[in-house]
Amino acid sequence: MQRTEKTVFRGTTDLATQSFGDPDRPVILMMMGATASMLWWPDELCELLAASGRHVIRYDNRDTGRSATGAPGEVSYTLDDLADDAIAILDGYGVERAHLVGMSLGAMIAQLVALKAPLRVASLTAISSSRFDEDDPNLPEMDPALLEHFATMDALDWNDRQAVVDFHVETFRISAGPKASFDAERARRLAEREYDRAIDPRSAMNHAMLAGGERYRGRLGEIRAPLLVLHGRHDPILSFAHGVRLAEAVPSSRIVELEEAGHELNIRDWERIVGEIIAHTAARG
Template identity: 35%
Template sequence: MGTVKANKVDLGVESFGNENDPLILLIGCTTMLAWPEALCEALAAGGRHVVRYDLRDCGESTAGNPMKPAYNLRDLAADAAALAELLDDRPAHVAGIGVSGMIAQVAALDYPDKFSALTLVGTRPVAPGPVDNDLPDHDQATMGKLFSRPMPDWADRESVAQHSAEGSQILGNDPEAALDLASRIWDRTASAEPEVHMANQIGIVFSKLDCTPRWRERLPELAIPTLVVHGAKDPFFPVGNGEALAREIPNASLLVLENASTAIPTSAFSQVADSMLHL
């Protein structure tokens, strides 16, 4: 792990595989740890140079006040394009998971010469906030359970990790994996400020970002191979969102993980890696 400067900001990065191989750039959600090491290693074993990175205000990347971000969604897309260019003079395969899938869509649309392929995992074609009428919104029963809980003490590692594990179980993910992930995210958070820990753990910055203008209507412009991966049991961005992406992006392929929710389960790593490698 280390940091590199791209688009005038420092971004925390980690590399897997041979630097001479074609680049797969994995956008963090919000930290790079959203992309499991075993998945990164499987992609690298398939002959790719894999780089995962932290978004601004997360991990080892440039940090400010995540409650008042001095950047917008387009800036995060520009970060991805600048990092891809810095790492390889060839167009890169870019991938986003959850809210970072929104960044990946905008990056591929705004910088078509920088990217050769696109993978979107568990995301949707519109920004955080009110959803389009034809798209399924968050499952309200699940969201009620998730957000009715008291917030953890963001200054306490154990409290944060336990809160994450409980939330993961509500969402239908593996709570033990979430406990470990939250602890690792905590350990990499550069600031002791509670707001920064919250930004690293739950991506609160996305509720503060300017995500205009819309990009959904531009999806038919995408002319690169695209893979849409979605958990069949995802209550946060229900699978209809992935189906819409696959319909609206020309020639996109859809991989529905029947036993998955919002996270890629360990049992699906090889299937996801193989699908990404065949784009």
């Protein structure tokens, strides 16, 4: 499988990217969620999509992986900037129009891209996500077990690789939901790669302070790109109701329930996820 690494610059901001497959094929831009680098899109999943006749591009959001990284606790960018970063990556690859596949925060960024630059978006796929402008207090809150786990972060020594890896593995375990067959060894390998590759592992937590997108709040009904929502029934971070609400807000949308999934890309669901994305993107070039 052809794989290429490339750094794209938006002004002075450098964005680390990697592509899979034939660049002459329709492009899928993979947009990962909060605190997570491109590694959270598994290599094998990207290769499956590329093998279907797509050019797959994944990248590190700011403050993750090898992309521009600021000091922990200091955020100099907004959700709008992250959307503009995605557009800059399309420019950097010479891509006029792409299919956007986002996970969690990545799908919220994709919503902004579809509103800011509608002619650049062939389709949207949102995995384990929500409306970027959603603040309905009636929606279910995050699993208390995750909130308790995140509270331990204050005492975490970010220079202790083992401690940080253990913290992330436990995050993965809870995020997988109660019905998942959790693969602890796979999760540990990912956490280790993530820690070793990051410019500053702690800076990824800056995403918790993100704001922006105010100009586009309440305008999801303007999105014309068809939307596929893939959402786990047992998502402990963004409940299934969040996915339903997102699908209801976008005119041309379809929601697919992942019956046993939580808030992760469980290998058990890859065949379903890849099949749905291939079908969704095939109908639109």
